Amino acid sequence: MRRTTPQDLLVRPFTILDQQWALLVAGSEHPNPMTVSWGGLGTLWDRPVATVYVRPTRFTFSLLEAQPFFTLNFLSEPYRAALDLCGSTSGRTTDKWRATSLGRVPGETVPVPRVAEADLALECRVLATLDLDPSRFLEPAIQELYPKKDYHRVFLGEVLMAFAAEKYLPQGD
């Protein structure tokens, strides 16, 4: 794993979250990993930004509200079962670190750890949040994704630092 700027990463933005999924870690005293597959990697306000969408029903939501930092961690296929667990149990009732045997390493630029087994990890500081407003959904099918009306809050995180395995870096770098 190497420290790098997000601008140098080789990632497929429309695939990495959708297919690989990621662990969003929030909270510093009792950090908690939650699986996410909706989000984006891009640019806003002249900064590299990772955007995540978190429903208010998630334990992670309260952690993000209490402390505006997160890490976004991408793991390889052998960890799929761990990601399944982190996407189907809540940190309110389960210590997901213990349940998955995943490790933590302290963040360097944020007070939230990264996942030790990640081969790509982004350290992010929340710049702003937005709440999805269903009155502005133009596609009716979107509403069906919210039977409980628990519309996502959008967390816009400036990527302060990236840690990447060689496969995410240009060759010869």
Ligand SMILES: Cc1cc2nc3c(=O)[nH]c(=O)nc-3n(C[C@H](O)[C@H](O)[C@H](O)COP(=O)(O)O)c2cc1C
């Ligand atoms: C593949 C996958 C992707 C998910 N993506 C999201 C997401 O982007 N946003 C969200 O709020 N929940 C998402 N979830 C659901 C949460 O991971 C799940 O509710 C989790 O148990 C919440 O954990 P927490 O209560 O510890 O925060 C996803 C679940 C899976 C399995």
